[in-house]
Amino acid sequence: MNIFTQIVVVIGKITPSGVSMLGTGFIITNDGKIATSKHVVGSDPSNLVILAPHIRDINAYQDTSDTSCQPVQTTVLEMDPIKDLCVLKADITFSGQLPQIGSFDEVNVGDKVGIFGYPHCVAGRRVLTFQETEIGAKVLLESNSIKSKHAVINTQARPGQSGGLIFSPRLSKIIGVLIGAYAPTQGGGISLGGINPQELHQTTHCISAEYLNDMI
Amino acid sequence: MGAIQNITLDNWLSELKAYQRNSIVTLIDEYGEEDAVEKWLSANGPKDNVPFGGLQSADTKPFLEKFKAEFKKFVCNHPDYEEERKKLNMESPVVKAIWISVISAALGATLGFAATLLAPAVAVMLSIAGKMGLNAYCVN
Numbered sequence: 508m509n510i511f512t513q514i515v516v517v518i519g520k521i522t523p524s525g526v527s528m529l530g531t532g533f534i535i536t537n538d539g540k541i542a543t544s545k546h547v548v549g550s551d552p553s554n555l556v557i558l559a560p561h562i563r564d565i566n567a568y569q570d571t572s573d574t575s576c577q578p579v580q581t582t583v584l585e586m587d588p589i590k591d592l593c594v595l596k597a598d599i600t601f602s603g604q605l606p607q608i609g610s611f612d613e614v615n616v617g618d619k620v621g622i623f624g625y626p627h628c629v630a631g632r633r634v635l636t637f638q639e640t641e642i643g644a645k646v647l648l649e650s651n652s653i654k655s656k657h658a659v660i661n662t663q664a665r666p667g668q669s670g671g672l673i674f675s676p677r678l679s680k681i682i683g684v685l686i687g688a689y690a691p692t693q694g695g696g697i698s699l700g701g702i703n704p705q706e707l708h709q710t711t712h713c714i715s716a717e718y719l720n721d722m723i
Numbered sequence: 724m725g726a727i728q729n730i731t732l733d734n735w736l737s738e739l740k741a742y743q744r745n746s747i748v749t750l751i752d753e754y755g756e757e758d759a760v761e762k763w764l765s766a767n768g769p770k771d772n773v774p775f776g777g778l779q780s781a782d783t784k785p786f787l788e789k790f791k792a793e794f795k796k797f798v799c800n801h802p803d804y805e806e807e808r809k810k811l812n813m814e815s816p817v818v819k820a821i822w823i824s825v826i827s828a829a830l831g832a833t834l835g836f837a838a839t840l841l842a843p844a845v846a847v848m849l850s851i852a853g854k855m856g857l858n859a860y861c862v863n
Contacts, residue, residue, distance in 0.1 A: 518776075530776025546767055547776040552837040583837040589746045591768025629776060648769035651762040652753045653746055657769070669776035690773035703773065712772050721742040 508565045515623040517558040528628040531671040539599040543670030552583040585722040609680030610717035624671025656715040664711040683713035727853040735846040738820040747843040760844045799861035
């Protein structure tokens with residue numbers, strides 16, 4: 508489990524007031540390529556950073572009052588707006604063995620999966636968080652008439668978790684990337700205290716990690 | 724600017740990465756070349772999905788018009804892109820990958836967009852401009 512403290516990172520943007528945290532990403536190559544969601548990065552590649560890991564032990568108490576961080580300059584290498592994926596490059600190296608990239612083809616509905624990410628980081632909270640759930644369904648989701656392999660995982664996710672990895676402990680592979688949750692009326696509906704009630708459910712969407720292979 | 728009229732759409736698209744080429748080809752088949760450019764640039768993942776990160780997405784329609792305007796400035800000899808065009812004129816015959824890369828980078832720098840995101844749109848626009856002929860494209 509501790510390897511995930513070193514490969515799951517916060518994606519951020521340098522602003523005049525500091526680093527604005529945008530979401531989660533994870534290292535996929537030893538020379539510092541990082542996968543995340545395209546919407547985490549946005550279209551503007553300027554001032555992008557990752558935050559260097561702040562813990563080494565997943566069981567360590569993460570100090571939520573500690574706002575210090577080590578930003579590492581990051582550039583955009585590849586961006587797929589259809590599949591909502593992005594590959595970044597940071598000036599870092601990772602010397603350990605990284606988990607292989609897999610696919611939802613390799614798992615079954617009901618299989619256990621682990622999720623690592625930074626829920627609520629967009630609100631300024633940096634806590635690497637593990638969740639465990641199962642694959643609830645395999646689905647094809649459409650973007651501009653192009654369909655891609657996704658999975659529904661049976662857990663609730665929150666802003667900041669996009670770009671987080673979905674891990675199969677059975678395969679020891681990263682099999683998906685969290686991209687959001689089902690919401691049929693995005694941009695509409697009501698908002699309660701800044702929270703869209705339609706997001707509050709356990710239909711979390713993830714895209715199959717296999718698509719990253721064409722981007723690296 | 725070099726002669727691009729003899730280069731087919733397939734030739735331009737062959738320079739793209741597989742993930743870009745596969746999607747843009749599908750979009751062209753479904754919507755035609757001009758609309759495929761818009762669909763690619765305005766796409767933001769699957770529909771009925773609320774994203775959990777990033778900044779609020781901007782309106783992409785005005786961006787498309789700006790993209791097309793800047794592309795036209797580039798290929799139609801506007802002085803804003805004189806330096807970048809020099810890099811292409813040194814390439815004879817046309818080296819397609821360099822054209823896509825240089826134009827995407829130049830337009831990306833102007834528009835504040837990632838060059839890699841623009842590359843498929845630039846490839847399609849080069850084909851459109853080439854088919855019309857640059858003289859005709861630039862007076863339109």
